[in-house]
Amino acid sequence: MKTKSYVYGHWIPGSEETTHIFHSVTGERITSTSSEGVDLPRALDYGRSEGGPALRALTLHERALALKALAKHLLERKDELYRISACTGATRADSWVDIEGGIGTLFSFSSIARREFPNEPFIVEGGPERLSAGNTFSARHILTPKRGVSVHINAFNFPCWGMLEKIAPSLIAGVPAVVKPATGSAYLAEAMARQIIASGLLPEGALQLICGRAGNLLDHLREQDVVTFTGSAETGRKLKAHPGIIARSIPFNQEADSLNCCVLGESVKADDPEFGLFIKEVVREMTSKAGQKCTAIRRILVPEQQLQPVADALKARLSKMAVGDPAAEGVRMGPLLGAAQKAEVQASVEALAGSCEILLGGGDFELVGERAVRDAFYPPTLLYCADPLATEAPHSTEAFGPVATLMPYRGTDEAIDLAAKGRGSLVGSVVTSDDGEAARIVLGAAAWHGRMLVLNRDCAKESTGHGSPLPLLVHGGPGRAGGGEELGGARAVKHYMQRTSVQGSPRSLAAITREYQAGARVRETDIHPFRKHFEDLEVGDRLTTHRRTVTEADIVNFGCVSGDHFYAHFDEEAAKDSLFGKRVAHGYFVVSAAAGLFVDPAPGPVLANYGLENLRFIEPVGIGDTIQARLTAKRKIAKEKRPDEDRAVGVVVWDVEIVNQEDKAVALYDVLTLVERRLA
Numbered sequence: 001m002k003t004k005s006y007v008y009g010h011w012i013p014g015s016e017e018t019t020h021i022f023h024s025v026t027g028e029r030i031t032s033t034s035s036e037g038v039d040l041p042r043a044l045d046y047g048r049s050e051g052g053p054a055l056r057a058l059t060l061h062e063r064a065l066a067l068k069a070l071a072k073h074l075l076e077r078k079d080e081l082y083r084i085s086a087c088t089g090a091t092r093a094d095s096w097v098d099i100e101g102g103i104g105t106l107f108s109f110s111s112i113a114r115r116e117f118p119n120e121p122f123i124v125e126g127g128p129e130r131l132s133a134g135n136t137f138s139a140r141h142i143l144t145p146k147r148g149v150s151v152h153i154n155a156f157n158f159p160c161w162g163m164l165e166k167i168a169p170s171l172i173a174g175v176p177a178v179v180k181p182a183t184g185s186a187y188l189a190e191a192m193a194r195q196i197i198a199s200g201l202l203p204e205g206a207l208q209l210i211c212g213r214a215g216n217l218l219d220h221l222r223e224q225d226v227v228t229f230t231g232s233a234e235t236g237r238k239l240k241a242h243p244g245i246i247a248r249s250i251p252f253n254q255e256a257d258s259l260n261c262c263v264l265g266e267s268v269k270a271d272d273p274e275f276g277l278f279i280k281e282v283v284r285e286m287t288s289k290a291g292q293k294c295t296a297i298r299r300i301l302v303p304e305q306q307l308q309p310v311a312d313a314l315k316a317r318l319s320k321m322a323v324g325d326p327a328a329e330g331v332r333m334g335p336l337l338g339a340a341q342k343a344e345v346q347a348s349v350e351a352l353a354g355s356c357e358i359l360l361g362g363g364d365f366e367l368v369g370e371r372a373v374r375d376a377f378y379p380p381t382l383l384y385c386a387d388p389l390a391t392e393a394p395h396s397t398e399a400f401g402p403v404a405t406l407m408p409y410r411g412t413d414e415a416i417d418l419a420a421k422g423r424g425s426l427v428g429s430v431v432t433s434d435d436g437e438a439a440r441i442v443l444g445a446a447a448w449h450g451r452m453l454v455l456n457r458d459c460a461k462e463s464t465g466h467g468s469p470l471p472l473l474v475h476g477g478p479g480r481a482g483g484g485e486e487l488g489g490a491r492a493v494k495h496y497m498q499r500t501s502v503q504g505s506p507r508s509l510a511a512i513t514r515e516y517q518a519g520a521r522v523r524e525t526d527i528h529p530f531r532k533h534f535e536d537l538e539v540g541d542r543l544t545t546h547r548r549t550v551t552e553a554d555i556v557n558f559g560c561v562s563g564d565h566f567y568a569h570f571d572e573e574a575a576k577d578s579l580f581g582k583r584v585a586h587g588y589f590v591v592s593a594a595a596g597l598f599v600d601p602a603p604g605p606v607l608a609n610y611g612l613e614n615l616r617f618i619e620p621v622g623i624g625d626t627i628q629a630r631l632t633a634k635r636k637i638a639k640e641k642r643p644d645e646d647r648a649v650g651v652v653v654w655d656v657e658i659v660n661q662e663d664k665a666v667a668l669y670d671v672l673t674l675v676e677r678r679l680a
Contacts, residue, residue, distance in 0.1 A: 024089030035212025051176030051205025064113035071106035102161035108471035145174030148224030156182035173496035254482030265432025291402035325369025335376035348399035416444035424479020450477030
């Protein structure tokens with residue numbers, strides 16, 4: 001059996017030089033892989049010429065809906081992936097994070113894109129930038145898909161999640177992906193890729209998979225391509241320094257393994273809930289995925305006076321950890337990926353032991369399960385560094401397995417200094433219920449971390465934990481951690497797009513962005529815009545309303561209805577000394593009155609008010625002032641019709657300007673309405 005690559009529309013088995021891959025538990029050979037025979041330049045060109053145009057022909061919402069459908073497809077076939085994942089030595093819980101966690105990322109990015117981006121092939125970012133006094137010259141920022149491919153070089157520890165969390169934002173951005181999984185677990189990435197390709201839910205060329213060596217892949221990259229890398233800091237530095245990457249200024253996003261820390265607050269006592277949470281979190285991060293996580297806790301920072309209680313508690317919990325075949329009853333931790341990985345971990349532990357004391361592990365241990373052979377198994381190992389400020393090894397040597405070093409600190413400042421000695425980390429944790437202590441540590445150490453978790457009794461029940469990257473949050477870190485960012489919600493999608501400032505007249509910019517802005521062309525017709533279906537409305541359609549003079553009765557009645565009796569509305573004398581110099585109408589009355597001016601009361605295509613955004617009160621409205629509203633269709637967002645909905649709708653964003661009798665703006669805001677579509 002051979003693991004195959006999927007390139008230029010075909011599954012291709014490697015030839016000649018072959019790397020054999022073994023079952024992590026039993027040591028049996030299960031497959032082999034090679035990229036020999038794969039035309040790497042052709043694969044890149046195929047993505048650019050086939051996958052790119054097909055993706056760019058879709059809107060962001062259409063791309064997002066394809067990912068949602070793909071996620072559902074994969075969930076229905078997850079059992080086969082779990083079966084194959086067991087060969088990597090992962091427990092069921094480990095596999096859940098990799099498989100269903102990865103699928104969940106597809107759902108998350110699909111939702112983010114449809115919630116935060118327009119239903120267009122591009123993104124308009126921010127508001128108009130006025131560049132001239134007369135507003136005949138202004139600018140907008142747009143993001144368009146890069147015209148290349150995104151090359152994802154992934155680590156071995158999460159072959160499913162690692163692939164999906166990268167391709168999701170890339171595909172939504174409209175950029176095809178070429179995935180290069182780590183060789184040792186490529187067979188699991190291939191199994192998931194087969195399900196994706198077989199679904200037919202992605203355009204041909206949107207996803208390609210290269211199993212085996214990357215060869216000269218980076219030599220053939222172009223300026224519009226993007227590279228993302230997850231793996232060791234050493235390998236990342238070599239790839240980032242590739243001459244082609246430098247010469248063509250190709251974006252290179254690196255997420256590297258780091259020496260993450262967990263800090264127990266000085267305020268925590270042994271009988272506090274936080275003490276137990278700290279022990280549980282450290283043990284979980286040391287043993288989950290057998291410690292093969294880029295976010296795992298490697299450095300355990302505790303107050304000097306709590307050193308012995310923490311050491312005793314950790315040894316007690318870790319010594320009870322059943323290590324062996326994940327299929328055997330009671331096993332909580334499986335093997336490392338293979339014998340080579342075990343040898344690397346052992347070498348790192350020996351290097352650490354030169355300046356640290358081994359408190360637990362590092363040698364013989366009981367192995368559970370008849371099938372299990374010792375080739376890839378390594379026990380939970382706890383080390384102790386007595387003088388961490390003067391000892392470099394635990395801050396620079398990482399054993400990528402179930403290994404962590406315990407170290408004492410004296411005072412908050414020293415804890416911050418120790419956290420910083422990791423020279424940049426993906427994540428750090430602080431366990432304390434003292435908010436002041438948490439603030440000091442987080443603000444002191446944040447510059448060295450991509451993410452920081454504050455864990456205490458209040459959030460523990462629902463906390464996702466130290467080592468769980470989330471689609472909405474930035475995953476990455478400075479320095480040793482790679483200096484890059486992944487995930488982070490909308491930010492991840494924008495990483496694969498080009499930001500361009502476009503300058504011109506408001507009319508030209510409105511035509512380019514498909515979004516109305518002040519100064520652009522408008523159209524007023526005899527048909528009230530609320531009488532138009534979604535398809536019939538055009539950006540720039542405007543209604544100028546009749547006028548209304550604000551009276552004292554309006555102010556009094558609104559105050560009685562709302563309960564807002566602020567002095568500026570009701571106290572004549574006090575109002576004279578106010579910011580306004582007179583009694584004024586409630587701002588929300590002005591907005592409500594404007595709605596009365598522009599709303600068509602009869603049933604029609606406009607079904608509901610969906611929200612109000614960006615409200616600003618510009619000028620006060622006093623008794624006797626006359627207001628008028630200008631309502632302009634600003635942006636249209638088509639929505640998918642859900643199975644439980646009886647009609648199709650879209651969201652229309654209306655630009656609202658309320659002016660007074662001098663034609664001065666008194667309020668500006670956007671109103672969102674749900675508008676019925678003619679399409680079923």
